[in-house]
Amino acid sequence: MTNPRDTARSPRPFGRTLCAMVTPFTDTGALDLDGARRLAVHLVAEGCDGLVLNGTTGESPTTSDAEKAELITAVREAVGERVPLVAGVGTADTLHTVELALAAEKAGADGVLVVSPYYSRPPQDALEAHFLEVAEASGLPVMLYDIPGRTGTRIEPETLVRLAAHPRIVAVKDCSYDFLGAQKVLARTDLAYYAGCDEHILALYAVGAAGCVSTVANVVPARIAAILDAFDAGDTARATGLQLRATALIEAMMAAGLPGTVTSKALLTALGLPAGPVRAPLRPAGREAADGLRAVYEEAVYEELAAG
Numbered sequence: 508m509t510n511p512r513d514t515a516r517s518p519r520p521f522g523r524t525l526c527a528m529v530t531p532f533t534d535t536g537a538l539d540l541d542g543a544r545r546l547a548v549h550l551v552a553e554g555c556d557g558l559v560l561n562g563t564t565g566e567s568p569t570t571s572d573a574e575k576a577e578l579i580t581a582v583r584e585a586v587g588e589r590v591p592l593v594a595g596v597g598t599a600d601t602l603h604t605v606e607l608a609l610a611a612e613k614a615g616a617d618g619v620l621v622v623s624p625y626y627s628r629p630p631q632d633a634l635e636a637h638f639l640e641v642a643e644a645s646g647l648p649v650m651l652y653d654i655p656g657r658t659g660t661r662i663e664p665e666t667l668v669r670l671a672a673h674p675r676i677v678a679v680k681d682c683s684y685d686f687l688g689a690q691k692v693l694a695r696t697d698l699a700y701y702a703g704c705d706e707h708i709l710a711l712y713a714v715g716a717a718g719c720v721s722t723v724a725n726v727v728p729a730r731i732a733a734i735l736d737a738f739d740a741g742d743t744a745r746a747t748g749l750q751l752r753a754t755a756l757i758e759a760m761m762a763a764g765l766p767g768t769v770t771s772k773a774l775l776t777a778l779g780l781p782a783g784p785v786r787a788p789l790r791p792a793g794r795e796a797a798d799g800l801r802a803v804y805e806e807a808v809y810e811e812l813a814a815g
Contacts, residue, residue: 520648520677520699521591521618522557523718524732526550527564527703529725529771530578532783538574542781544585549780551586554732555724558582559620561611562595563657564722564768569786572610579614593650597622601637605644612645619645620680622652628659631666642675649675654682654703664688671696680720681711690714705757709734709750713743722767723753723760726774726804730811752810759803765792773797774804 528550531542547558560582561567561575570578579594586592594616596607601624608619621641623634642649651670655661661683662670670676671692681689682703689711693700699717702708708719712735724731730753737746760770768785773792775782777800785791792800 518677518697518699519717521593521650521701521717522555523735524555524724524728525557525559525593525701525718525720526555526724526728526731527559527562527720527722527767528582529768529775529782530561530565530570530574531781532786534783536784536786538570538577539781539783540577540581542783543578543581546775546781547582547585550724550728551590553728555590555728556732557591557593557718558586559593559595559720560616562620562720563622564725564771565595566768566786566789567595567597569789572607575607576610576614579611579616583615591617593618593620595620595622595652596641597624597652599624599626601640604637604641608641608645608647612647616647618648618650618678620650620652622654623658623660623662625658625660631663634660634662635666635670638670638676639673642673647675648677649673650678650680650699650701651676652680652682652703654680656682656684661685664691667692667698668695671698678717681707681716686710689716705731705761706754709738709746712738722771723757725771726760726778727753727756727807730807748814752814753807755803756807759800765796770796770800773800777801777804 531539533539560578594611596604596619598604611619653662678699680701680703693715702711702719705721705723721731734746734749761767769792772782
């Protein structure tokens with residue numbers, strides 16, 4: 508059978524199965540670098556071939572610039588050159604974003620994730636200028652992050668097409684919930700698309716995406732990788748089954764009222780993996796929510812074992 512990926516348009520500049528990794532903290536709320544090293548090694552061993560650090564799931568709004576650099580350095584030490592590290596550097600301020608991009612390059616990142624400036628809602632020409640200034644600032648390749656539900660500003664398809672002409676703008680993390688728009692950009696550019704919404708992993712991959720940046724992969728990295736493995740092997744029925752069996756866990760972690768950071772840390776803690784508390788203004792999952800998450804996780808694991 509022909510491999511469905513043989514005709515893929517997009518390269519994989521940062522790997523295929525990327526985890527939007529949480530940032531472990533100690534019980535007192537300090538950065539837990541040892542925990543970050545252990546978690547990163549675990550995720551790579553379980554199938555993640557790329558890690559995104561200092562993203563929203565990594566609580567970037569509440570970590571300092573120094574902590575962000577320390578995290579990149581520590582994870583690089585732990586995983587070596589085995590997998591690419593993409594560092595979130597997006598802020599509401601172009602100058603600050605440039606500073607973070609330069610710091611990420613110095614700390615050992617392989618690429619930067621740049622979200623649209625939030626709250627100020629710049630028009631498309633200003634948004635384009637922002638991304639170009641960041642891309643020009645360092646030698647690192649750039650993954651643009653389109654998540655209008657949080658930033659208030661969509662990166663319009665035509666803007667993405669223009670930005671694709673810059674040699675260092677190579678990828679998009681797509682949380683736009685605009686499947687048609689994504690396909691229009693895939694059809695007209697060589698940008699590597701990464702599904703940023705776990706429920707869209709297989710759908711976007713099937714039309715030429717490079718892979719995913721998954722929050723759910725914090726707790727089930729091997730299962731997220733297995734979806735893409737099955738599709739790459741030409742077994743689309745198995746890929747579909749794996750994606751559908753992950754639905755309940757994806758919903759519980761990402762669409763049940765608590766942020767993915769909170770649900771990921773609750774489950775990681777239950778599984779005995781490094782996580783620690785969240786920082787304010789986030790609050791940890793309550794006992795009832797944590798027990799519910801654990802029940803959904805255990806059911807997902809049982810279904811996976813039963814399905815073989």
